[in-house]
Amino acid sequence: MSELIQLGNPNQRPKQLRPEDVKLNFSEQGVKEIEALISHYPNKKACILPGLWLAQREYGGYLSGDAIAEVAYRLERSFAEVQGVATFYSLYNSVHAPGKHKIEVCTCLCCHVNGAWNLRDYLVTKLGIRHGETTADGMFTLEEVECLNTCDKAPAVQVGSKYYGPVTEAQLDALLEELRNSEESTVVQYANDIVQVQLRAGEV
Amino acid sequence: MAEYKLLLEHTNDPKFRTLEGYQATGGYTALKKALTMERSVIVDSIKIAGLRGRGGAGAPAFLKWGGMPKEKKTEHYLICNADEGEPGTFKDKELLENCPFLLVEGMTLGGYTVQGDVGYIYIRGEFMDGAKALRKAIDEAYANNLLGKNILGTGFNFDLQIHMGAGSYECGEETALMSSLMGERGMPRLKFPSAPFPVVSGVFEKPTLIHNVESYCNIPFIVNNGPEWFASLGASTKNSRGTKLFSVSGHVNKPGNYEIEFGTPLKELLELAGGVRGGKLKACIPGGSSMPIITPEDVEVAIIGYEEMGAVKSMVGSGGCMFFNEHTDIVKLAWRTAQFYANESCGKCTPCREGTRWMVQILERICKGNGRPGDIDLLKQVASQIDGRSFCPLGDAAAWPIMAMMRVFPHEFEYYIEHGHSMVDSVPSLVGVP
Ligand SMILES: Cc1cc2nc3c(=O)[nH]c(=O)nc-3n(C[C@H](O)[C@H](O)[C@H](O)COP(=O)(O)O)c2cc1C
Ligand code: SF4
Ligand code: FES
Numbered sequence: 280m281s282e283l284i285q286l287g288n289p290n291q292r293p294k295q296l297r298p299e300d301v302k303l304n305f306s307e308q309g310v311k312e313i314e315a316l317i318s319h320y321p322n323k324k325a326c327i328l329p330g331l332w333l334a335q336r337e338y339g340g341y342l343s344g345d346a347i348a349e350v351a352y353r354l355e356r357s358f359a360e361v362q363g364v365a366t367f368y369s370l371y372n373s374v375h376a377p378g379k380h381k382i383e384v385c386t387c388l389c390c391h392v393n394g395a396w397n398l399r400d401y402l403v404t405k406l407g408i409r410h411g412e413t414t415a416d417g418m419f420t421l422e423e424v425e426c427l428n429t430c431d432k433a434p435a436v437q438v439g440s441k442y443y444g445p446v447t448e449a450q451l452d453a454l455l456e457e458l459r460n461s462e463e464s465t466v467v468q469y470a471n472d473i474v475q476v477q478l479r480a481g482e483v
Numbered sequence: 484m485a486e487y488k489l490l491l492e493h494t495n496d497p498k499f500r501t502l503e504g505y506q507a508t509g510g511y512t513a514l515k516k517a518l519t520m521e522r523s524v525i526v527d528s529i530k531i532a533g534l535r536g537r538g539g540a541g542a543p544a545f546l547k548w549g550g551m552p553k554e555k556k557t558e559h560y561l562i563c564n565a566d567e568g569e570p571g572t573f574k575d576k577e578l579l580e581n582c583p584f585l586l587v588e589g590m591t592l593g594g595y596t597v598q599g600d601v602g603y604i605y606i607r608g609e610f611m612d613g614a615k616a617l618r619k620a621i622d623e624a625y626a627n628n629l630l631g632k633n634i635l636g637t638g639f640n641f642d643l644q645i646h647m648g649a650g651s652y653e654c655g656e657e658t659a660l661m662s663s664l665m666g667e668r669g670m671p672r673l674k675f676p677s678a679p680f681p682v683v684s685g686v687f688e689k690p691t692l693i694h695n696v697e698s699y700c701n702i703p704f705i706v707n708n709g710p711e712w713f714a715s716l717g718a719s720t721k722n723s724r725g726t727k728l729f730s731v732s733g734h735v736n737k738p739g740n741y742e743i744e745f746g747t748p749l750k751e752l753l754e755l756a757g758g759v760r761g762g763k764l765k766a767c768i769p770g771g772s773s774m775p776i777i778t779p780e781d782v783e784v785a786i787i788g789y790e791e792m793g794a795v796k797s798m799v800g801s802g803g804c805m806f807f808n809e810h811t812d813i814v815k816l817a818w819r820t821a822q823f824y825a826n827e828s829c830g831k832c833t834p835c836r837e838g839t840r841w842m843v844q845i846l847e848r849i850c851k852g853n854g855r856p857g858d859i860d861l862l863k864q865v866a867s868q869i870d871g872r873s874f875c876p877l878g879d880a881a882a883w884p885i886m887a888m889m890r891v892f893p894h895e896f897e898y899y900i901e902h903g904h905s906m907v908d909s910v911p912s913l914v915g916v917p
Contacts, residue, residue, distance in 0.1 A: 388571060
């Protein structure tokens with residue numbers, strides 16, 4: 280009986296990863312950051328969400344199996360548990376590797392009545408990809424998303440940490456051009472921004 | 484009555500986002516005053532002020548403050564719900580971006596009152612600008628002994644941490660938010676009476692005070708100006724006090740956030756936002772996508788107040804007020820609304836997980852011109868079987884707007900099914916959707 284209770288206790292899940300099963304790829308900076316983040320919470324489990332953001336940056340925007348395993352190992356949780364969390368949230372790229380830039384077009388209520396589908400169609404034609412797909416050159420991923428809560432600027436588009444709106448087709452053209460020529464991946468940059476904003480000045 | 488700027492008074496002033504500028508407008512006098520007050524006196528003033536939670540449900544705030552254990556046996560936590568996700572709402576975002584110190588002071592004051600140790604601000608992952616502004620404010624507060632150890636030499640310790648969400652509307656629901664904060668999938672937990680209130684056992688199974696951003700931002704004003712003054716705002720309503728932020732969007736000329744006193748007529752909000760654009764007013768969703776839709780006649784008579792909105796069968800909700808002009812196709816709006824809830828359902832319980840998808844399927848075939856004669860009844864049946872039978876209020880919130888759209892605009896649904904196309908000469912952008 281007592282064993283059953285133990286198994287049911289989410290804080291005592293068995294099957295932690297063994298060191299020989301994990302590749303540790305976090306940078307030195309990343310290791311310091313995850314330690315600082317862990318100190319914000321009373322236990323390591325609570326650091327799974329911040330840890331996944333950090334891994335998303337460290338692994339170039341994609342939470343591969345290795346990335347999830349590393350988070351699980353560093354937080355002393357099982358692989359399945361961390362993978363379960365990663366797949367629940369839409370901002371973690373845990374299913375496919377995204378392109379260098381993820382273009383999120385809001386088609387929710389206010390944008391829906393303010394021309395969002397035109398924008399969506401325009402992008403589908405221009406990039407030759409549909410919702411959830413990535414261009415062959417790995418440059419862009421297109422996503423139709425729910426309300427970005429910037430409805431005063433409908434139709435709204437988000438790329439990385441930046442909001443755009445109300446967006447016209449001409450502005451989209453300019454934006455795509457700008458992104459195509461930018462060095463950095465906005466997907467990675469965004470994950471980094473999220474990590475940084477959770478850390479106090481001078482903490483790492 | 485017109486706009487009443489309390490929280491939003493200084494939003495256009497960039498200095499308000501620095502500690503110096505914030506203090507120049509009276510910032511942190513409330514905290515200093517509170518640190519000399521008895522804790523129970525502060526709770527009493529929240530009660531006298533009549534503050535109600537601004538997150539959607541409008542529960543009296545003092546119940547939570549007064550419910551926190553008086554005798555401290557373990558850690559106490561505070562949470563700020565900044566996971567604003569309700570379609571049509573963008574007020575918390577503006578508060579984070581432009582008034583970060585109001586939130587920091589409000590939470591610190593709350594921390595003192597309920598003997599909190601750590602406050603977690605759960606910010607929606609998309610809100611980078613807001614999170615950065617808040618980060619700056621928190622760092623400045625730490626540097627000036629307004630957070631951290633021995634705050635202002637009073638022996639009170641309090642930390643504030645930012646926790647970023649990762650894209651899930653359901654995490655705005657308070658028990659799901661706590662699951663998420665504890666490192667789990669964002670699924671809700673049992674609520675009272677099946678489980679204790681969060682003030683008894685909340686995040687990390689410790690007493691927890693959870694409020695919306697706007698609720699915390701009101702606290703400094705209550706302490707500074709006195710609860711009686713606060714309660715005089717909105718005195719014309721039955722039980723709504725203070726001001727309320729409304730995010731006005733849709734087909735209006737000047738979309739944006741507007742702060743009004745409770746008791747203001749809804750039509751004044753529309754005037755503030757510059758009136759309807761692109762045609763006559765057809766419909767309004769007054770409090771975010773979960774709230775029932777109302778007609779232009781209702782907009783004429785509605786008074787903004789938690790009880791008052793009941794007269795037009797709707798609610799204040801989170802304050803995401805959307806106006807739609809005459810070219811809006813209500814059936815397609817219903818389809819898109821159902822789609823939102825189907826996408827955001829966490830999947831924990833059957834009525835919501837399956838029911839929302841059924842609603843989408845039925846509405847989709849109607850929108851594609853393949854509607855069947857019994858579809859309206861079927862849709863009503865599905866909606867009524869979600870409402871009141873789901874594990875958390877997201878299910879109800881999915882059923883209400885669809886039921887209301889069918890109740891208020893039944894002829895549009897009937898016409899669509901009979902003719903295979905909409906009776907509205909919809910704007911071109913909506914032809915061919917879905
Ligand atoms: C599906 C769902 C989504 C919600 N989303 C939010 C939200 O984004 N922000 C918020 O403050 N409250 C949200 N709430 C309400 C919270 O559960 C909770 O009532 C609120 O945070 C309490 O704060 P208050 O007392 O200040 O209103 C949501 C509720 C439900 C059922
Ligand atoms: S109603 Fe059920 S399935 Fe829907 S979000 Fe709540 S718990 Fe999840
Ligand atoms: S509906 Fe698109 S930002 Fe809100």
